[in-house]
Amino acid sequence: MNFKMLALSAQSEAAASKMLARISGAFSGFTEDTEFAVYETLKALLPPFAEALKSSQGIVLAIQKSKYNAVRTKLCAALALETAQDARLYDVLSKKSGAAPEEMQKNAVVPKDAAIFASGDGMYPGFAVKKGKQIIFFLPLDPERLDGMLKGGVVPFMLQQTAKQAPQQPEEKKQVPVHQEEDMFADSVLQRTINILRENGQSVAVSSTPTSSYIKALATQRTVDFDRFFIFTPHVEDKGDYNLTDYAALLAKSAKELAGTPYGACISEVSTSDGGDSIYITVADDKTALVRKLYREDDETTEDFLHDAAEELVELIGEKAAGKGAVGIEVASVDTTEKKGGFLSKKSGKITVSVIAIVLVAAIVTGSIFFVREKRAREAQAAEEASRAAAAAATTTAPTTEIAKPVIETVPLSQLIYNEAINGIQETPAEVTTESADGSAIDTSATAGTNTSEIPDTIIVNGESLDAKEAVARIVEAEMDSTYNEEALKAQAVVVYTYLKYRNTNWKITGVTLAEDYSDEVYNAVRSVFGEYLSFNDAPAFTPFFKLSAGKTVAAETVFGKSFPYLRAVDSLSDRTQEGYKNELIFSASDVKAMLTAYDETLTLGEDPNEWIKVTAHSGAVNTGIGYVQTVSIGGKEVSGMDFVNKVMAGKNLTSECFAVEYNTPTDEFTFTVYGIGHGVGLSQMGADKMAATGSTYVQILSKYYSGTTLTA
Numbered sequence: 001m002n003f004k005m006l007a008l009s010a011q012s013e014a015a016a017s018k019m020l021a022r023i024s025g026a027f028s029g030f031t032e033d034t035e036f037a038v039y040e041t042l043k044a045l046l047p048p049f050a051e052a053l054k055s056s057q058g059i060v061l062a063i064q065k066s067k068y069n070a071v072r073t074k075l076c077a078a079l080a081l082e083t084a085q086d087a088r089l090y091d092v093l094s095k096k097s098g099a100a101p102e103e104m105q106k107n108a109v110v111p112k113d114a115a116i117f118a119s120g121d122g123m124y125p126g127f128a129v130k131k132g133k134q135i136i137f138f139l140p141l142d143p144e145r146l147d148g149m150l151k152g153g154v155v156p157f158m159l160q161q162t163a164k165q166a167p168q169q170p171e172e173k174k175q176v177p178v179h180q181e182e183d184m185f186a187d188s189v190l191q192r193t194i195n196i197l198r199e200n201g202q203s204v205a206v207s208s209t210p211t212s213s214y215i216k217a218l219a220t221q222r223t224v225d226f227d228r229f230f231i232f233t234p235h236v237e238d239k240g241d242y243n244l245t246d247y248a249a250l251l252a253k254s255a256k257e258l259a260g261t262p263y264g265a266c267i268s269e270v271s272t273s274d275g276g277d278s279i280y281i282t283v284a285d286d287k288t289a290l291v292r293k294l295y296r297e298d299d300e301t302t303e304d305f306l307h308d309a310a311e312e313l314v315e316l317i318g319e320k321a322a323g324k325g326a327v328g329i330e331v332a333s334v335d336t337t338e339k340k341g342g343f344l345s346k347k348s349g350k351i352t353v354s355v356i357a358i359v360l361v362a363a364i365v366t367g368s369i370f371f372v373r374e375k376r377a378r379e380a381q382a383a384e385e386a387s388r389a390a391a392a393a394a395t396t397t398a399p400t401t402e403i404a405k406p407v408i409e410t411v412p413l414s415q416l417i418y419n420e421a422i423n424g425i426q427e428t429p430a431e432v433t434t435e436s437a438d439g440s441a442i443d444t445s446a447t448a449g450t451n452t453s454e455i456p457d458t459i460i461v462n463g464e465s466l467d468a469k470e471a472v473a474r475i476v477e478a479e480m481d482s483t484y485n486e487e488a489l490k491a492q493a494v495v496v497y498t499y500l501k502y503r504n505t506n507w508k509i510t511g512v513t514l515a516e517d518y519s520d521e522v523y524n525a526v527r528s529v530f531g532e533y534l535s536f537n538d539a540p541a542f543t544p545f546f547k548l549s550a551g552k553t554v555a556a557e558t559v560f561g562k563s564f565p566y567l568r569a570v571d572s573l574s575d576r577t578q579e580g581y582k583n584e585l586i587f588s589a590s591d592v593k594a595m596l597t598a599y600d601e602t603l604t605l606g607e608d609p610n611e612w613i614k615v616t617a618h619s620g621a622v623n624t625g626i627g628y629v630q631t632v633s634i635g636g637k638e639v640s641g642m643d644f645v646n647k648v649m650a651g652k653n654l655t656s657e658c659f660a661v662e663y664n665t666p667t668d669e670f671t672f673t674v675y676g677i678g679h680g681v682g683l684s685q686m687g688a689d690k691m692a693a694t695g696s697t698y699v700q701i702l703s704k705y706y707s708g709t710t711l712t713a
Contacts, residue, residue: 003031004052007038007062008045008071009141016064019141023062026150028208029234030158036062042071049075058135068124068140069106075138079131081111093122095483096693098577117153119145120485120693128157135161147695155234155258189311190218190226193318197229204283204317205259207235207251207266211279214310215267233258235266244271248280249289256284263320267313270302277305281313283320287713292316408462410513413475417499417544418679421560422642427505455531459500460508468507470518472496473526477515479545480685482522485692488685489525491701494711495543495683498533502540534702534709536566541709546678547685550658551576552621553705554628554680559642559657566708569619572687575676583655585672589663592670596634599648603635609663609670621658621680626673628658628680642679656680682706 005024009016016038024034039045052059063071076083090108097104098121110116110127117126117139124140126149139149197203206212212232219226233255248268256264268280277296282289294312296305411419420426459471466474475496480489500509534541542564544556549572556567575581587595589609596603596612605612613634618627618641629641634648641657649672658675678684683705691701699711 001031001057002055003027003033003058003060004048004056005034005036005060005062006045006049006052007036007141008040008042008067009038009062009064010040016141019143019146020062022146022150023060023139025208025235026154027060027158027234029232031058042067042074053131053134056134058137060137060139062139062141065124065140065142068142072138073109076111079136081129081131083109083111086110086116089116089118089122089125092118092120096121097123098579099123115153115157117149117157119148119695120690121145125149126153128154144694148693149695151254151695158234159258189318190223190314193314193321194223194225194229196318196321198225200321202262202321203229203231203259204263204265204321205231205233205255205261207255207264208232209235209251209267209269211267211269211306211309214306215314217307218310218314231259231261244268244280245291245293248282248291249284252282252284252289263317265313265317267306267309270296270305277302279305279309281309281316283313283316285320290316290320408511410462410511412478412513413496413499414479414545414547414678416509416512420503421542421544421562425503425505427503427508427510456507458507461512461514462510469523469526469530471514472500472530473518473523474514474516475512476526477518477522478513480522480689482519484685484689486521486525487692487696487698487701488689489522490529490698491683491688491692492545492685493526493529494532494534494698494702495545497530498540498543501533502542504540529698532711532713534706535712536564536709541566541706543683543706544679544681545683545685545705546656546676546680548578548580548677549575549680549684549687550581550621550626550628550656550675552619553682553684554619554621554658556681558619558628558630559679559681561640561642566706567681568707569621570704570707572684572705574690575684575687578686578690580655580677581675583674585653585674587652587670587672589668589670595648595652599634600637603637605635609668610665612663613661613670615661619658619680622675626658626660626675628656 005027007016007020020036020038024036027034037048039048049059049061061075073083085105085108089110090104093099093104093108097107099107104122107123107125110125111129114127114129117128119125119142124142124145126137126139128135128137130136137154139154140146206215215230216232235251235254248266251266251268252264254264255266256262262285264282264284266280266282268282271278271280276298279294279296280291281294282291284290292312294305294309296302300308456468458465459468460466461471461475472493476489476492479496480492484492500507503509534543542556544567551571551573553568553570553572555563555569557563592609592612593605596605613632615629615632616638617630619630621627629644631638632641632644633639634644639648645654645657645659654672655674656676656678658680660673662671662673663669664671683701688701688705691704692698702709702711
């Protein structure tokens with residue numbers, strides 16, 4: 001398609017260029033020219049916009065966030081587009097944005113029949129509208145929301161549009177540098193891979209990186225069914241902090257997800273370092289990405305190097321489709337100029353030859369219909385078994401004695417983790433002994449470490465044996481529900497599974513709250529990541545989590561008194577805009593005195609209440625004077641912030657250890673100002689949801705809140 005790319009932005013070139021590059025990447029699979037013309041004022045933009053209306057099949061308007069709503073209103077009016085408030089969009093805004101009513105109304109007004117690309121909170125929605133045979137896109141230059149709109153809205157919309165188009169004659173190939181001589185081997189490698197894909201009923205999606213054109217150039221007039229089995233998709237993933245190994249795997253995985261094919265592939269751009277020029281080629285399936293790093297020989301031209309890399313990738317695709325090449329060695333990038341510490345990376349020595357790397361990637365959810373059907377089938381089976389059991393019971397005349405199940409007091413897992421961090425894990429292993437594959441007994445003692453190997457089929461919760469995925473789903477549902485974004489639910493599922501594995505009690509847990517039922521959204525999230533967990537030093541990580549931070553999380557030692565390298569303080573600034581972030585509790589001086597002396601009757605409280613309670617150490621999460629309290633002095637005796645909340649102020653609804661205390665002399669009252677909900681260590685559930693709403697994946701969420709861990713499957 002012929003698109004015109006126009007941007008309205010008075011931002012610095014660096015600030016705008018990164019976002020414009022992401023939009024260009026999203027359209028790279030659908031139009032040849034993705035270069036933006038940038039204008040600083042609407043007046044300057046209007047003439048080229050009017051010209052594009054005459055000559056282009058589509059127009060992409062990228063507009064600075066601060067001007068977005070005003071400009072889109074003016075342009076919709078100029079185009080005579082009928083607009084109205086979209087009810088679904090307004091519902092999202094009212095639940096998620098926290099904006100004033102007039103702002104919500106302004107954001108909810110879009111052209112009728114437009115395809116809406118809403119962010120998780122609904123603010124600054126992008127949309128596409130048809131004007132005659134032309135498609136016009138309106139997109140905000142908003143770094144927080146743009147990625148989610150592109151991946152979840154623009155790209156699927158364009159894939160749908162191109163699928164509706166009638167088959168066209170093959171376009172004349174771009175002038176891509178290729179060998180002057182006809183290369184029979186290139187054609188035979190490509191055709192052989194196509195034949196393998198055809199025989200297995202498979203296809204591959206290739207990320208449209210600049211170098212992907214060399215794969216297209218391998219096809220000749222004799223190549224049969226190239227366009228049928230090789231699908232080229234936009235590249236919409238931002239490199240961020242990923243090293244090149246992980247980024248290549250991410251692009252291949254993204255191509256697979258966008259096209260819904262069994263395999264995704266990527267050929268990176270050339271990377272230059274002290275070790276010479278190199279390139280990464282990647283093939284990904286549901287579970288793994290095979291990444292091969294190739295080096296350019298000293299006497300090899302860049303053109304020949306890229307041609308050979310394209311051949312190598314096509315051959316690797318064929319090997320993968322044929323079930324070969326599934327074993328390799330996991331390596332980090334060897335380019336010393338790359339960023340270190342990618343979330344999926346591990347340390348590695350210098351590699352000087354071509355290698356194959358296996359990088360674990362998230363399992364792909366293949367569609368909610370399957371999961372709904374699977375859940376209903378399980379429910380139907382359970383109902384049938386219950387019916388048979390009832391019928392069998394009715395046929396016996398022997399008297400039966402019904403033994404009541406013991407009542408178990410439960411708390412949500414977030415609170416249970418908190419309690420176990422303080423008191424230690426009291427759980428004993430399951431009483432049953434299972435058998436290993438060779439028939440020998442498996443040790444079920446507390447020190448056996450059985451949680452560190454096999455993925456469980458069942459988990460014993462509160463004395464009841466449950467399907468493992470159902471158990472995790474019901475634990476997650478008790479903490480979060482279907483109103484949370486999918487990637488946040490996935491992150492929570494991984495965290496829950498990791499903690500069960502960390503406890504090492506043979507998949508048995510008692511005292512945790514289970515939801516009565518679970519939504520399809522929660523079950524699908526659990527199903528898609530089940531078996532993945534966070535590890536540190538090759539052991540399951542300790543993964544506490546909580547509802548809402550004080551704008552910044554807190555290091556574990558501040559609250560629990562024990563240090564974990566991956567549980568450090570990280571910013572979670574969006575939490576400050578959430579409901580429940582700040583609460584005030586007021587107590588009379590006499591009530592406070594009674595609470596203090598009830599905790600310790602030996603305390604000596606002076607005449608001045610100002611001296612009764614003094615915070616002596618805190619994390620500074622809110623500002624230099626307020627943070628998660630590490631120690632507090634009461635009547636001259638120092639206690640931990642955790643003890644102050646849970647023992648001194650027990651039952652008084654201090655929602656977190658992040659608080660400030662102030663005595664008001666005229667009223668003779670104490671005001672406790674409390675920030676956030678929960679202990680503040682690890683993942684903030686509402687912070688994770690905000691990240692998901694603005695385009696972050698569950699991998700990125702986990703990487704932020706548990707930095708230094710490795711996602712393992």
